[in-house]
Amino acid sequence: MKFFLAAAFCLQASAFTLAPTPKLSTTSLDAYKVAVVGGGPAGACAAEVFAQEPNIETFMIERKFDNAKPCGGAIPLCMIGEFDLPETVVDRKVRRMKMISPIGNEVDIGDTLKPDEYIGMCRREILDGFLRDRAVEYGAKPINGLVTSIDIPSDHKENKDSQYTLHYQKFSPGTSVGTPESLAVDLIVGADGANSRVAKAMDAGEYNFAIAFQERIKISEEQMEFYEEMAEMYVGDDVSPDFYGWVFPKYDHVGVGTGTVVNRPAIKQYQKAIRERAGDKIEGGKIIKVEAHPIPEHPRPRRVQGRIALVGDAAGYVTKCSGEGIYFAAKSGRMAAESIVKLMQGGSRLPSQAEIEDTYIRDYDRAYGPTYAVLDILQKVFYSNNGAREAFVELCKSKYVQQVTFDSYLYKKVQGNNPLDDLKLLGETIGCLIKGYSIAKPDQAFSNPVESMKRI
Numbered sequence: 001m002k003f004f005l006a007a008a009f010c011l012q013a014s015a016f017t018l019a020p021t022p023k024l025s026t027t028s029l030d031a032y033k034v035a036v037v038g039g040g041p042a043g044a045c046a047a048e049v050f051a052q053e054p055n056i057e058t059f060m061i062e063r064k065f066d067n068a069k070p071c072g073g074a075i076p077l078c079m080i081g082e083f084d085l086p087e088t089v090v091d092r093k094v095r096r097m098k099m100i101s102p103i104g105n106e107v108d109i110g111d112t113l114k115p116d117e118y119i120g121m122c123r124r125e126i127l128d129g130f131l132r133d134r135a136v137e138y139g140a141k142p143i144n145g146l147v148t149s150i151d152i153p154s155d156h157k158e159n160k161d162s163q164y165t166l167h168y169q170k171f172s173p174g175t176s177v178g179t180p181e182s183l184a185v186d187l188i189v190g191a192d193g194a195n196s197r198v199a200k201a202m203d204a205g206e207y208n209f210a211i212a213f214q215e216r217i218k219i220s221e222e223q224m225e226f227y228e229e230m231a232e233m234y235v236g237d238d239v240s241p242d243f244y245g246w247v248f249p250k251y252d253h254v255g256v257g258t259g260t261v262v263n264r265p266a267i268k269q270y271q272k273a274i275r276e277r278a279g280d281k282i283e284g285g286k287i288i289k290v291e292a293h294p295i296p297e298h299p300r301p302r303r304v305q306g307r308i309a310l311v312g313d314a315a316g317y318v319t320k321c322s323g324e325g326i327y328f329a330a331k332s333g334r335m336a337a338e339s340i341v342k343l344m345q346g347g348s349r350l351p352s353q354a355e356i357e358d359t360y361i362r363d364y365d366r367a368y369g370p371t372y373a374v375l376d377i378l379q380k381v382f383y384s385n386n387g388a389r390e391a392f393v394e395l396c397k398s399k400y401v402q403q404v405t406f407d408s409y410l411y412k413k414v415q416g417n418n419p420l421d422d423l424k425l426l427g428e429t430i431g432c433l434i435k436g437y438s439i440a441k442p443d444q445a446f447s448n449p450v451e452s453m454k455r456i
């Protein structure tokens, strides 16, 4: 038996010597180099996985380590446990939501939540800071730099010896002017958000995007009491022709925002409307920060090219209808890194494009493809005109709708729907649509052919 094992070992060893020289897995000098570009939830969660493999040298390149990503900052409960987050990253635990229709009908939801269930409201500078620091603690080498371009060898898909060269502006503490530097690596994870340079360099193809706008408003302590555990969601063509407006509580202020794809130039008009709709509840508040950023509408046509893989917003992983992307960024970063580390077999080999597609992309699409599809349909049905929006709010009165919505949002899986209740819900939906259309105020016409043409 021992003889066969020894023979098998020798055969394996000789196979290694015949193959192209593998990188030595024991010396960090020869270890394969992985660059994660971007240190948001996607990048930090990818970097911490690579960093835990001793035979991979991991770099996390982030243009601004104290970045405060423009964001509502709502995260599902499951993210706390799944990503081992301390509750200190959560400013507010939202247990009630108010849905407000175009004509001002209000529906309070949250009765179905258990006492320990909540939506976490975070400031991104706190959440991202925690995730980045953890990746660095695990051993990711932080580079404070803005990646400006990437040299991609023409044979990178076939030739695993070919390396990618990242060019970046390196920033040192106390200076705002960068110095040009470059880094050669064997594999790149593009986690650099909606304006991804990595996606551009690898020719990932375009995606359509919404523009989202948010003002952080400091309101009085008395006003803040109302938002203690409460978030608000406003629908109506005044606040967005295809999305919703929100008031989300943060630790000493509220985030008030909206977004749109179809009429991007009018975003400030929609922002004014959401402020007006919130009215007395934020009256007299001081705007402490104004922020805006694109939100991808769908995945990029190509998410892997050679040994470059996209995750998070760079890949296009934001859900329609809810505009949720933080959890999917963290999850995709982690899934991509775990798949790639496994394929690298202890840092002894590099994966091919097909292998990354057959693992990370396949698993991600299987797990979350249906969620994206359902939310896409819901957005098309319920955000398209005021009649449908009235119906949407009315429908939220149903305890069953609340239960299913919270379960799928908080835990990222639909938990045992009841077919009878589903049938009843279909009837209720039709009823709500009929009622909604009968009471709705007509949508304002708008003409934006240039913007509309830009839709992909």
Ligand SMILES: Cc1cc2nc3c(=O)[nH]c(=O)nc-3n(C[C@H](O)[C@H](O)[C@H](O)COP(=O)(O)OP(=O)(O)OC[C@H]3O[C@@H](n4cnc5c(N)ncnc54)[C@H](O)[C@@H]3O)c2cc1C
Residues within 6 Å of the ligand: 037, 038, 039, 040, 041, 042, 043, 061, 062, 063, 064, 067, 069, 070, 071, 072, 073, 074, 075, 145, 146, 147, 148, 191, 192, 193, 194, 195, 196, 197, 212, 213, 214, 257, 291, 292, 293, 294, 295, 311, 312, 313, 314, 317, 318, 323, 324, 325, 326, 327, 329
């Ligand atoms: C106004 C608004 C409100 C939103 N509200 C919510 C919400 O409430 N809940 C939710 O789940 N999602 C929300 N989203 C979506 C969410 O913000 C994103 O889906 C999420 O941030 C994606 O994470 P990411 O790590 O992929 O990208 P990002 O968070 O964008 O991180 C990318 C990182 O890369 C860095 N970077 C970029 N380019 C370079 C470069 N060239 N070189 C080096 N570093 C670079 C950036 O500094 C940044 O830190 C909102 C988005 C917007 C715009």
